[in-house]
Amino acid sequence: MGDRTLEIDRVSKRFGKVTALDSVTFDVRPGELFGFVGSNGAGKTTTMRIVLGVLAADSGEVRFDGAAVTHETRTRIGYLPEERGLYPKMKVLDQLVYLAQLHGFSANEAHRGAESWIERLGLAERRGDEVQKLSLGNQQRVQLAAALVHEPDVLVLDEPFSGLDPIAVDVMSDVLREKAATGVPVVFSSHQLDLVERLCDRVGIIRSGQIVACDSVSGLTAGAASRITVLAPDAPAGWAAHLPGVRVLSENGDGTLVELAPDIDDQTVLAAALATGPVREFTRHHPSLTELFRSAVTGEAAS
Ligand SMILES: Nc1ncnc2c1ncn2[C@@H]1O[C@H](COP(=O)(O)OP(=O)(O)OP(=O)(O)O)[C@@H](O)[C@H]1O
Numbered sequence: 001m002g003d004r005t006l007e008i009d010r011v012s013k014r015f016g017k018v019t020a021l022d023s024v025t026f027d028v029r030p031g032e033l034f035g036f037v038g039s040n041g042a043g044k045t046t047t048m049r050i051v052l053g054v055l056a057a058d059s060g061e062v063r064f065d066g067a068a069v070t071h072e073t074r075t076r077i078g079y080l081p082e083e084r085g086l087y088p089k090m091k092v093l094d095q096l097v098y099l100a101q102l103h104g105f106s107a108n109e110a111h112r113g114a115e116s117w118i119e120r121l122g123l124a125e126r127r128g129d130e131v132q133k134l135s136l137g138n139q140q141r142v143q144l145a146a147a148l149v150h151e152p153d154v155l156v157l158d159e160p161f162s163g164l165d166p167i168a169v170d171v172m173s174d175v176l177r178e179k180a181a182t183g184v185p186v187v188f189s190s191h192q193l194d195l196v197e198r199l200c201d202r203v204g205i206i207r208s209g210q211i212v213a214c215d216s217v218s219g220l221t222a223g224a225a226s227r228i229t230v231l232a233p234d235a236p237a238g239w240a241a242h243l244p245g246v247r248v249l250s251e252n253g254d255g256t257l258v259e260l261a262p263d264i265d266d267q268t269v270l271a272a273a274l275a276t277g278p279v280r281e282f283t284r285h286h287p288s289l290t291e292l293f294r295s296a297v298t299g300e301a302a303s
Pocket of ligand 1: 015018019020038039040041042043044045046047
């Protein structure tokens with residue numbers, strides 16, 4: 001694939017007896033925001049470190065734009081590491097200029113880039129402050145600026161939203177969307193699944209070092225069980241109990257809550273309800289990403 005896709009291809013990694021990654025495979029396409037989610041210790045950081053070459057894989061390959069990522073081409077990746085990586089005593093502007101120059105920018109270009117990201121990320125009043133004197137959220141903004149200041153072709157961000165206030169979350173989200181809109185593949189890990197659901201084009205779920213789901217949120221949802229609330233006031237108790245592929249979760253004056261197996265047509269439930277008399281409510285609830293995530297990491301059906 002020579003089209004600015006980031007490909008993680010059957011990457012495996014062991015630490016002693018621990019299999020951290022077991023043939024992890026997914027791709028992040030140009031212009032795509034890809035959410036990488038999984039429980040603590042599932043393998044997200046290890047995957048990202050391998051993409052960046054901070055760690056070597058035992059087997060498998062990472063490619064960008066059709067070619068294996070090398071030490072040289074890694075400079076095209078913007079990385080926000082989980083452990084953060086700023087020089088605490090360096091001032092915000094100096095730090096960003098320095099990092100841009102490390103990536104080959106001239107002093108002028110580096111200053112222009114640094115100033116523009118400082119402005120964009122709301123750090124103008126902090127530009128002369130030492131990083132260690134900033135609040136955690138502002139340090140995170142500087143860290144994002146550091147990942148962006150060399151105008152990378154790929155963005156790999158390890159929990160960029162952790163510790164941010166809602167305004168900073170909005171700024172971060174806008175910047176990631178903008179970068180993706182320019183054709184940059186953007187992958188980020190997060191435990192904030194509502195945010196991932198809102199932002200991402202596709203989501204990969206990793207469990208114990210294996211990718212267990214990878215699709216758009218709607219694609220993941222479509223394959224999962226869904227629930228329906230049916231309000232049929234004249235229906236006798238137990239009216240839905242024997243419908244194939246249907247599980248009754250509750251039944252009371254507010255209606256009957258049923259869960260459908262993924263391949264069951266909801267119209268059969270509607271027809272059965274109508275056969276009992278009028279149907280006043282028929283509401284389908286698709287599982288949220290949080291519910292899908294729970295089912296993917298526990299192996300139980302999503303609800
Ligand atoms: N340097 C290391 N030495 C030994 N084991 C490691 C090392 N780094 C990671 N691991 C192990 O590899 C597994 C995957 O860890 P990783 O940090 O990639 O998970 P994660 O999904 O990023 O978790 P979190 O959400 O908690 O950040 C865990 O079992 C972890 O203990």
